[in-house]
Amino acid sequence: MEKRVTVLMPNGRRQNVSVSANMTLLEILETSCKKHGFDSEEHCLKFHNKPVSLTQQFRFSGLPNNCVLEMEPTERRRPATNVVVCIQLVDGSREQGEFAPSATVWEVVQQLHSSNVRNYDSPVIIYMRSEVIGKNNMEQTTLKSLGILEGRAMMRLIDKKPEDLKKQANVYKPHETKAKSRDEDDQPSTSRSAMGSNGGASSGGGGGFALTSNMLKSLKRKDPEDSKEDEKSSSNQPEAKAVVTEPxxxxxxxxxxxxxxxxxxxxxxxxxxxxxxxxxxxxxxxxxxxxxxxxxxxxxxxxPENELPDSFFDLTVHDLKMVLRDLKRTSTGDEDAPLLTAKLRxxxxxxxxxxxxxxxxxxxxxxxxxxxxxxxxxxxxxxxxxxxxxxxxxxxxxxxxxxxxxxxxxxxxxxxxxxxxxxxxxxxxxxxxxxxxxxxxxxxxxxxxxxxxxxxxxxxxxxxxxxxxxxxxxxxxxxx
CATH class of the missing domain: 3.10.20.90 (Phosphatidylinositol 3-kinase Catalytic Subunit; Chain A, domain 1)
Known part of the structure; x- marks a missing residue:
């Protein structure tokens, strides 16, 4: 869906600006000023009478779609100060330098990591969620266009083809199904049929919440009462083999x-x-x-390396019950809790x-x-x-x-x-x-x-x- 904002100009006119998620609020201001002949360095944008940061991207600004922004003159011209830019490589090493906001991304890369870029087939700079791909785009992109006007900023420099950037990282791939023994076939498969693959559970699309690695680790640490119940259930199955785990x-x-x-x-x-x-x-x-x-x-x-087997992330019915219990505990009392005064707080x-x-x-x-x-x-x-x-x-x-x-x-x-x-x-x-x-x-x-x-x-x-x-x-x- 196309997004846009409306800018109220000082001359009483309205200017509609089509925006993208990575577009900075400074670009919105410059676009409006260019069409009506105003100087963007002497004006600011306000939302509900509060100034907004021009360095923010629209996706992170918190502004709703079709919002109305007011453009007002500032008391003094916006000063042009240098910014400190740090570039991090894949191996974790970092180099930083001081640049003017008008400097291009390619000038920053050449000054800080010129020796590394020569060996890259397709250099890519990632800042926030903006991706500047290739030398030509870097030469046309300035720090100012990325919203870097003051302070410090850090970028990542990687060597990837544009089509590789669209691939999701850390995607879970289930193991190939092995031949089940007769004892395993007799056991109920409620947990697997209820949840399906782990990828569907962790994505948060079906259950409304995301299961992280830390949450799963806390789920696997059972309470003493739960362990007693497991011992009773295991005693009812004499054919089950005992698994010895190290403390x-x-x-x-x-x-x-x-x-x-x-x-x-x-x-x-x-x-x-x-x-x-x-x-x-x-x-x-x-x-x-x-x-x-x-x-x-x-x-x-x-x-020690915190590596866990893929089977660790296979949720059971017991794990789901614990997740539901924790969610109920978190939500209970929050909605109906009375508001506290400063004295009660x-x-x-x-x-x-x-x-x-x-x-x-x-x-x-x-x-x-x-x-x-x-x-x-x-x-x-x-x-x-x-x-x-x-x-x-x-x-x-x-x-x-x-x-x-x-x-x-x-x-x-x-x-x-x-x-x-x-x-x-x-x-x-x-x-x-x-x-x-x-x-x-x-x-x-x-x-x-x-x-x-x-x-x-x-x-x-x-x-x-x-x-x-x-x-x-x-x-x-x-x-x-």
Whole structure:
């Protein structure tokens, strides 16, 4: 269906502009100004008396089809500033430079990755959802036409033919059906007939929701009650063969922001005594300072590949029941819930804080530096962030430089006078470190003193230290 917008001109006339999904609002403004003789650099667009960003594409602007935009003069001419453009290759390497908005995409590619483009048969630049294919199109496309007028922007440079771009990536292809045994033929095939192929379920077209890999993993982790039911059902089938599965490794959920709980299975809540389980040797933990300070590096972490067989994504009737149950829990009470006043919301927030304060006596914080070293310490929920900053400063190589702590995403600088409980950093969270001087935040800069780096602990050892501390202190660990 053809989309268009109507622009109310300053002279009282209306201008209809046909738009596409990748068309920027700046192009709409320039098209209208060109037909009526106005200068686009001295005008802006407003929707319901609110200025709209000219750098946005129409698909991301949130504007409805056939909407009415008002064009009004600005107080001063729009300044022309350079923008920082970063290009990422397929191997993950990146190069960035500063360019004028009038520069073409081909000039940017030639300056940043000229050696790589020579070997490409069909270079393609992808920005947002816009695709600039081939050298000729890149020479005719400017950064301004893509909506890059100020700030920073990142593009991807790949080598693909235009017809390959239309193919969907990561399409699930079912395995060829194997000859079923007589026992398998006797079992009911309700789950497969109910769902069909996995591709139809994950696309969200039939059920109205999308099943992601993380959702499937959570579905496969059965509750103790569900496991008891499975044991009863398996006891009724004497001919079924027992399948021995290896226990899953301990998992920890730290997230990247504030207030993340540590998720544990029931068998992970208890820490085995090294004398009772001689096969499992506890990791080495090097305490380097007060508050059980531990330093480890994310670069030294060797995480196992998270590859799952295709059969893992075959949904069963039990999985569908759990999905339906979770959807009902999510929707129950939201539609009929009464609106809360500011005073009631504040009471709810204080109630939540008191509940956390009663449940958690300690707070585990991890301070991540730009060079991927992580400092771990244990604090009290009622302590202010200033205590954390004092703790961090003892380990810095440059103790005189001013710094701040923040959470992402989005970046939020944490105030020093608020407590960890007020900042939602309880029971544990990851905060990031940054100097106030941006030039000091380079990855090759040394942030922690060299004597502490020589006493590194593994990330698994840091997890082990937290568990052991909380168990010895008798602190209740939150469950999901």
């Amino acid at each position: 899953e490794p301990r998992k920890y959920d730290w997230g990247s922001g504030s207030g993340y709980l540590m998720q544990h299975q029931s068998n992970q809540m208890q820490l085995d005594d090294p004398d009772e389980s001689p096969e499992e040797v506890p990791p080495v933990v090097n305490v380097i300072g007060p508050r059980h300070a531990i330093l480890f590096s994310l670069d030294d972490t060797k995480k 504040e009471l709810e927030r204080q109630k939540t804080m008191l509940s956390k304060l009663n449940q958690y006596k300690d707070c585990v914080l991890r301070i991540q530096f730009p060079d991927r070293y992580v400092l771990q310490g244990i604090f009290k929920p009622h302590e202010s962030l200033a205590k954390v900053e004092e703790f961090v400063r003892e380990f810095l190589a440059n103790t005189t430089e001013e710094f701040h702590l923040f959470t992402i995403p989005p970046k939020k600088i944490l105030p020093s006078n608020e407590t960890l409980l007020e900042l939602n950093l309880v029971p544990n969270a990851v905060v990031h470190f940054g100097y106030l001087t941006d030039s000091l935040n380079a990855e090759n800069h040394r942030f922690v003193q060299e004597k502490f780096i020589k006493e590194l602990t593994s990330e698994e050892g840091a997890h082990y230290a937290v568990q052991k501390y909380r168990l010895t202190r008798g602190v209740t660990v939150g469950a999901s």
